[in-house]
Amino acid sequence: NDLASLMDVPVNKVIGTCMSLGVMVSINQRLDAETINIVAEEFGFETEYVSAEVVEAINQEEDSEDQLVSRPPIVTVMGHVDHGKTSLLDYIRKANVIAGEAGGITQHIGAYNVKLADGRHITFLDTPGHEAFTAMRARGAKVTDICIIIVAADDNVMPQTIEAINHASAAGVPIVFAINKIDKPAANPDKVKEELANMNYLVEEWGGKYQSQDISAKKGIGVEELMEKVLLEAEMLDLKANPDRRATGSIIESSLDKGRGYVATVLVQNGTLRVGDVILAGTHFGRIKAMFNERNQRIKEAGPSEPALILGLNGAPTAGDTFNVMEAESEAREIANKREQLQREQGARTKKILTLEDIGRRRAIGNFQELNIIVKGDVDGSIEALSDSLIKLSTEEIQVNVLHKAVGEISESDVTLAAASDAIIIGFQVRPSQAARREAEREGVQIRLYSVIYQAIEEVKDAMEGMLAPEI
Numbered sequence: 001n002d003l004a005s006l007m008d009v010p011v012n013k014v015i016g017t018c019m020s021l022g023v024m025v026s027i028n029q030r031l032d033a034e035t036i037n038i039v040a041e042e043f044g045f046e047t048e049y050v051s052a053e054v055v056e057a058i059n060q061e062e063d064s065e066d067q068l069v070s071r072p073p074i075v076t077v078m079g080h081v082d083h084g085k086t087s088l089l090d091y092i093r094k095a096n097v098i099a100g101e102a103g104g105i106t107q108h109i110g111a112y113n114v115k116l117a118d119g120r121h122i123t124f125l126d127t128p129g130h131e132a133f134t135a136m137r138a139r140g141a142k143v144t145d146i147c148i149i150i151v152a153a154d155d156n157v158m159p160q161t162i163e164a165i166n167h168a169s170a171a172g173v174p175i176v177f178a179i180n181k182i183d184k185p186a187a188n189p190d191k192v193k194e195e196l197a198n199m200n201y202l203v204e205e206w207g208g209k210y211q212s213q214d215i216s217a218k219k220g221i222g223v224e225e226l227m228e229k230v231l232l233e234a235e236m237l238d239l240k241a242n243p244d245r246r247a248t249g250s251i252i253e254s255s256l257d258k259g260r261g262y263v264a265t266v267l268v269q270n271g272t273l274r275v276g277d278v279i280l281a282g283t284h285f286g287r288i289k290a291m292f293n294e295r296n297q298r299i300k301e302a303g304p305s306e307p308a309l310i311l312g313l314n315g316a317p318t319a320g321d322t323f324n325v326m327e328a329e330s331e332a333r334e335i336a337n338k339r340e341q342l343q344r345e346q347g348a349r350t351k352k353i354l355t356l357e358d359i360g361r362r363r364a365i366g367n368f369q370e371l372n373i374i375v376k377g378d379v380d381g382s383i384e385a386l387s388d389s390l391i392k393l394s395t396e397e398i399q400v401n402v403l404h405k406a407v408g409e410i411s412e413s414d415v416t417l418a419a420a421s422d423a424i425i426i427g428f429q430v431r432p433s434q435a436a437r438r439e440a441e442r443e444g445v446q447i448r449l450y451s452v453i454y455q456a457i458e459e460v461k462d463a464m465e466g467m468l469a470p471e472i
């Protein structure tokens with residue numbers, strides 16, 4: 001209705017045009033930007049988004065090559081429960097004292113930066129696990145540069161190990177393997193490497209491309225070598241940032257502290273953050289009153305890849321929200337308010353939802369190249385068969401990717417991965433858990449359930465050919 005009156009055309013015509021695009025709408029329905037563009041074009045209009053433009057203008061400064069300097073890698077540790085994620089993070093945190101820094105890392109603020117003996121730095125996200133990693137990614141934060149995947153040498157590659165590997169791969173983040181607990185008599189690192197090789201993750205010492213290090217997180221054996229390998233990986237990534245600009249980055253944690261008000265840990269990804277800066281994060285903003293590092297020391301500024309605990313926000317932003325430093329408080333307030341309004345109007349969030357019905361339409365306008373799918377099923381054989389058939393549906397224009405496949409019900413973690421990767425979940429002879437169903441509704445992730453393989457393949461194929469009748 002709004003769009004029709006903006007263009008001064010009858011609302012039926014707008015609805016009709018939407019239908020011809022395969023979008024079934026009611027008169028009061030909000031349209032996504034892409035649909036608005038196409039519809040407007042049909043009526044000879046060009047679109048300009050005023051409020052969105054304000055929001056996007058924040059990130060538009062480009063850094064020139066000579067402003068860029070290298071920055072430390074940001075690392076997340078993932079792996080199966082009890083394989084040693086926390087122990088490794090704890091060991092590194094404590095060992096860092098040896099590197100001659102004043103005072104150990106006493107605070108848990110969600111991230112910490114360590115200085116190695118040779119002066120190089122690594123930043124660790126202190127919330128281990130792929131769930132946190134992907135939840136942040138689902139909110140738009142691309143925080144992690146490198147993943148350490150930890151596998152206990154006295155155990156096997158477990159379902160959560162595979163999940164972690166798939167979550168890292170879906171994000172395009174390079175992996176370094178840490179084979180842990182080698183101090184244990186029952187440890188058999190070679191067996192783990194063999195299992196990884198069977199999954200096509202061949203480690204370097206066996207001629208593959210994946211770096212791997214045998215360690216004991218408990219005794220500290222091999223941890224320095226592991227850090228070396230992480231830094232080698234970082235070198236290949238050639239990570240750079242421009243410290244001489246207003247800071248941007250991500251929210252790692254936030255909470256309400258009785259004495260101090262709202263506190264948030266931020267990770268600076270570009271620029272330098274300073275006390276006194278006006279910061280905008282999600283729907284919250286404020287002027288930074290004070291900053292602390294992970295050693296609970298007051299700091300005046302934080303540069304690229306450095307975490308900082310900040311005071312002064314007017315609320316608690318969500319982990320994974322990106323933040324920007326703004327020139328004026330009025331500007332920050334205006335955008336924060338606009339975002340809040342948009343969020344209210346749209347229910348949960350402004351994220352675009354991909355459904356099977358969208359694929360044909362997006363293909364029709366020629367901007368669709370990848371279809372990401374997560375396959376869950378009741379038996380391994382059918383999952384393999386279904387995944388293979390789906391991948392084979394790939395055409396020159398559409399690449400079908402199976403991001404993750406596993407036996408079992410559709411879990412919350414599957415939904416988070418789908419939300420972060422614009423994927424669709426296909427369940428074969430399995431159902432989503434209650435929690436997964438709720439999460440999917442909230443995140444707008446499409447789950448399709450089948451009991452016949454052929455039918456699943458046909459529907460995806462039809463969608464790819466743009467023939468699937470939209471569901472209302």
Ligand code: GDP
Pocket residue numbers: 079080081082083084085086087088128180181182183184215216217218219
């Ligand atoms: P997480 O669930 O992956 O965070 O695993 P934890 O770090 O909590 O470790 C699980 C258990 O394994 C704890 O009891 C640790 O003490 C133990 N553990 C972790 N690393 C090692 C190691 O290198 N050697 C031995 N012997 N035990 C370890």
